[in-house]
Amino acid sequence: ELKVEQNPLFLSMQEGKNYTIYCNYSTTSDRLYWYRQDPGKSLESLFVLLSNGAVKQEGRLMASLDTKARLSTLHITAAVHDLSATYFCAVDILVLRVANAGGTSYGKLTFGQGTILTVHP
Amino acid sequence: EAGVVQSPRYKIIEKKQPVAFWCNPISGHNTLYWYRQNLGQGPELLIRYENEEAVDDSQLPKDRFSAERLKGVDSTLKIQPAELGDSAVYLCASSHEGQILYEQYFGPGTRLTVT
Numbered sequence: 155e156l157k158v159e160q161n162p163l164f165l166s167m168q169e170g171k172n173y174t175i176y177c178n179y180s181t182t183s184d185r186l187y188w189y190r191q192d193p194g195k196s197l198e199s200l201f202v203l204l205s206n207g208a209v210k211q212e213g214r215l216m217a218s219l220d221t222k223a224r225l226s227t228l229h230i231t232a233a234v235h236d237l238s239a240t241y242f243c244a245v246d247i248l249v250l251r252v253a254n255a256g257g258t259s260y261g262k263l264t265f266g267q268g269t270i271l272t273v274h275p
Numbered sequence: 276e277a278g279v280v281q282s283p284r285y286k287i288i289e290k291k292q293p294v295a296f297w298c299n300p301i302s303g304h305n306t307l308y309w310y311r312q313n314l315g316q317g318p319e320l321l322i323r324y325e326n327e328e329a330v331d332d333s334q335l336p337k338d339r340f341s342a343e344r345l346k347g348v349d350s351t352l353k354i355q356p357a358e359l360g361d362s363a364v365y366l367c368a369s370s371h372e373g374q375i376l377y378e379q380y381f382g383p384g385t386r387l388t389v390t
Contacts, residue, residue: 187378196382265319
């Protein structure tokens with residue numbers, strides 16, 4: 155069974171500081187997603203990482219993937235209050251379809267527990 | 276482009292009552308997912324459809340949960356009878372299998388409270 159673990163689970167940051175959220179997973183995969191969720195809202199896609207060594211950046215957030223270490227990181231640079239939210243990583247694996255459909259496909263996401271990020275002045 | 280639409284947004288029912296949730300995916304997305312998100316946790320996949328076929332329902336509690344996706348577009352998830360432990364947010368997502376990314380787009384969710 156695939157396990158996805160994030161740490162830390164809670165992160166209180168000062169504005170302007172840098173920090174990293176880690177996402178470890180237990181089985182081979184080269185597809186990983188990062189999502190953001192604001193309170194009471196749905197999940198917003200941040201990054202899609204599709205290969206070993208992939209690095210994506212958007213504003214103050216940068217995500218990377220090391221498939222050999224089974225590790226992804228989400229780095230926050232010079233945090234601002236607007237980044238306060240819960241961040242999830244999700245690992246995607248190839249799965250067999252049920253017998254009457256056959257074949258394999260991606261799309262079976264396993265999510266981490268989430269990291270609640272609070273940025274304060 | 277309109278996003279994934281779900282209704283209702285909130286539902287409060289007593290235990291042992293039935294409940295149904297509806298989802299309309301993004302136009303052209305052939306794959307549809309139902310997830311359950313318990314408080315303080317990440318979403319867990321319940322069922323995945325490709326067109327009208329359920330290709331992964333291994334995590335759907337089939338004794339009380341059922342789902343359908345008629346005509347390969349809208350989908351309904353039903354719980355009958357509901358139990359206290361079913362209180363959660365039920366998320367629908369969709370993706371286009373033809374896209375390399377397989378990126379899933381999530382709806383706003385239905386928050387279910389069972390009393």
